[in-house]
Amino acid sequence: MKWKQWFKSPKAYVLITISVYLFIASWATHSIRGIENGGIAVGTAIVIDVLFALIKKRKRIMPDGAAITGLIVALILSLNTAWPIIASTACLSIISKHLLVYKKKPIFNPAAFGLFLSILIYHTEQSWWGAFGDLPSWYIPLLLIGGYAVTNRVNKYQQIFTFFMITFAMVLAMELLHSGDAFDALRPPFINATLFFGCFMLTDPPTSPAKPTGQIIFGILAAVVGTIVYGIYGGLMYLFIGLFVGNLYHLLQTRFSSKVTTKSRKEPRQRGMTD
Amino acid sequence: MAKMKKKWVALCSTAVAAVYAAGYWSTEVDKPEMLVNGTYSSPIVSSKASVSGNDEVPSKYIDGTYTGMGSNRRGMIQVTVAIKNDQITDVEISDFAMHYSIDDVIGMPEEVLQIQSAKVANVSGATYSTIAFSDAVQDALNQALRT
Numbered sequence: 001m002k003w004k005q006w007f008k009s010p011k012a013y014v015l016i017t018i019s020v021y022l023f024i025a026s027w028a029t030h031s032i033r034g035i036e037n038g039g040i041a042v043g044t045a046i047v048i049d050v051l052f053a054l055i056k057k058r059k060r061i062m063p064d065g066a067a068i069t070g071l072i073v074a075l076i077l078s079l080n081t082a083w084p085i086i087a088s089t090a091c092l093s094i095i096s097k098h099l100l101v102y103k104k105k106p107i108f109n110p111a112a113f114g115l116f117l118s119i120l121i122y123h124t125e126q127s128w129w130g131a132f133g134d135l136p137s138w139y140i141p142l143l144l145i146g147g148y149a150v151t152n153r154v155n156k157y158q159q160i161f162t163f164f165m166i167t168f169a170m171v172l173a174m175e176l177l178h179s180g181d182a183f184d185a186l187r188p189p190f191i192n193a194t195l196f197f198g199c200f201m202l203t204d205p206p207t208s209p210a211k212p213t214g215q216i217i218f219g220i221l222a223a224v225v226g227t228i229v230y231g232i233y234g235g236l237m238y239l240f241i242g243l244f245v246g247n248l249y250h251l252l253q254t255r256f257s258s259k260v261t262t263k264s265r266k267e268p269r270q271r272g273m274t275d
Numbered sequence: 276m277a278k279m280k281k282k283w284v285a286l287c288s289t290a291v292a293a294v295y296a297a298g299y300w301s302t303e304v305d306k307p308e309m310l311v312n313g314t315y316s317s318p319i320v321s322s323k324a325s326v327s328g329n330d331e332v333p334s335k336y337i338d339g340t341y342t343g344m345g346s347n348r349r350g351m352i353q354v355t356v357a358i359k360n361d362q363i364t365d366v367e368i369s370d371f372a373m374h375y376s377i378d379d380v381i382g383m384p385e386e387v388l389q390i391q392s393a394k395v396a397n398v399s400g401a402t403y404s405t406i407a408f409s410d411a412v413q414d415a416l417n418q419a420l421r422t
Binding site for chain 1 (some may be wrong): 278279283284287288290291294295297298299301302305348349350374375376378379397401402403404
């Protein structure tokens with residue numbers, strides 16, 4: 001793939017956008033720590049990804065996906081996270097990308113899976129600082145500009161609109177029913193997390209459906225499950241849990257459609273043999 | 276697959292923004308006392324003991340039990356701090372409403388008793404909880420200060 005082609009690819013859109021976020025957030029927080037963390041996470045993710053590519057004897061080794069995963073990990077983990085934990089979270093993400101697969105594609109969003117395990121194993125503090133979670137609300141439009149550019153490129157508007165609409169409607173219902181912490185959910189850093197998550201993680205092409213109907217169901221599942229988990233338990237794992245349910249739906253949908261395709265291919269041949 | 280038309284993108288964005296705004300407005304009306312952007316809630320004093328005699332050397336703190344609060348964008352921690360003869364004799368986390376695990380700060384009351392200060396060591400990966408806890412203890416100590 002030539003550079004010119006690569007710059008037009010969805011991965012390039014995501015990588016460039018989140019790299020810009022990394023620099024803006026680092027500049028605004030007056031800390032170089034974020035860039036250091038980004039280097040650690042991206043470096044680890046690329047090394048592990050290349051190792052897997054060599055083990056699998058892949059002809060094309062292009063670790064741009066690993067760089068995206070590493071950057072997302074660095075943007076979400078708190079700035080004060082110890083470097084071995086950052087490296088290990090990036091490592092877990094890439095391992096899940098290569099081991100939890102169906103038809104060579106990851107089942108779960110790698111960054112989300114690594115971050116989820118990181119909470120369970122290391123009790124990591126996730127601040128979503130790279131989504132401007134520690135900054136004033138007027139940084140949010142930057143999230144939306146980049147998010148819309150990426151969503152437009154991967155053609156997943158149906159998915160994010162469904163996800164956002166259901167999420168905000170359920171949070172409103174929570175508020176009206178006086179159940180759960182609706183106040184926090186609609187304000188920084190949680191609203192930053194929701195927007196970043198919806199635009200950059202939910203839309204990951206290998207782990208989410210392409211067709212509009214699939215996208216809508218995926219968005220509903222991620223929003224409903226995530227918001228219910230938030231309403232009951234609070235915490236910070238709710239977005240990831242919702243996404244995993246969506247990922248599983250995508251897996252089942254892929255398996256079912258591939259079985260149907262195989263069956264429909266076999267049937268004419270079988271008819272031909274028996275006729 | 277055909278891309279979504281711009282007018283539909285604009286329409287859906289507006290609908291999502293309207294639902295968000297409704298939620299934001301409802302929560303704003305319901306919780307006007309909640310403060311955001313890392314500011315603190317007003318301190319609450321649960322009880323105070325009597326002041327010691329006038330002939331004694333004036334102490335820094337007034338004996339008693341104080342409730343302090345520390346909050347930031349990730350939640351709130353409330354502590355009760357008992358003070359006797361200028362010594363912190365007991366610290367308890369009376370309310371933990373952070374979006375992180377309470378395990379991160381479970382050992383901090385003991386640390387405050389040991390160092391006799393609110394300045395607990397920052398736990399790597401638990402910065403927001405550590406700051407909220409430290410602020411809560413400091414808030415209680417500020418109330419106990421003899422003016």
